Amino acid sequence: MTWGPDVANWNIVIGNRIRKRRKELGLSLEELSVLSGSTVPTLSIIERGKRDVKLSTLIALTAALRIELPILFARKDGSEKNTVPSSTSEGYDLGDD
């Protein structure tokens, strides 16, 4: 495994959010497995932040959990903006696609 601290942090944050949401829905790993198309062992590994997951896998999971992808990557503090800036004080302009 062994990733940089940023990668490790994001893997754990995302894994925690997935697990929390799964519990909210009252789903077992087995049930989420059916809904998402990932196997139970894979889900266990992802939820514990032990895998450098591919984007498609996360997207399938968000669909199964009925949340949007940006939620998984949202900042923790409720303060900051998180929509695409169209020319901002931060000095970049990502929108529009």
Place this chain on the structure above:
Amino acid sequence: MTWGPDVANWNIVIGNRIRKRRKELGLSLEELSVLSGSTVPTLSIIERGKRDVKLSTLIALTAALRIELPILFARKDGSEKNTVPSSTSEGYDLGDD
């Protein structure tokens, strides 16, 4: 290749955002390659949305481009909130990690 429409869309959106940001910084693929650790061909493929990237690759890119990961995944419309809800009307509670 061949992904579902959600995956294809996100790959293109993220690729476009990366390329736009790279241009903003006046970087060539070669220069971004050095900064991010990905090879030039890989960057070309990612920027055109033709790869199912791993999360670690995106994180290295955001660092090289000096943007935050949530920006890459931000919704297009400037309206919606995008921070972690702590118990919301949407019916889920992802925070805290």
Place this chain on the structure above:
DNA sequence: ACCTATTTTATTTTATATGATAAAGGGGAA
């Protein structure tokens, strides 16, 4: 203690992202 459901861990195989490298394409500028 037992029983059951759930989760974790381990192993093997398959699919694919990524690296390394080379070659080809595409504009501009001279």
Place this chain on the structure above:
DNA sequence: TTCCCCTTTATCATATAAAATAAAATAGGT
């Protein structure tokens, strides 16, 4: 035109995500 820079495409090797499966832990109930 030729040169130069940048990007795309192609090929092969390697690393690893993910599937499939089984087995071993763990958790909660009773």
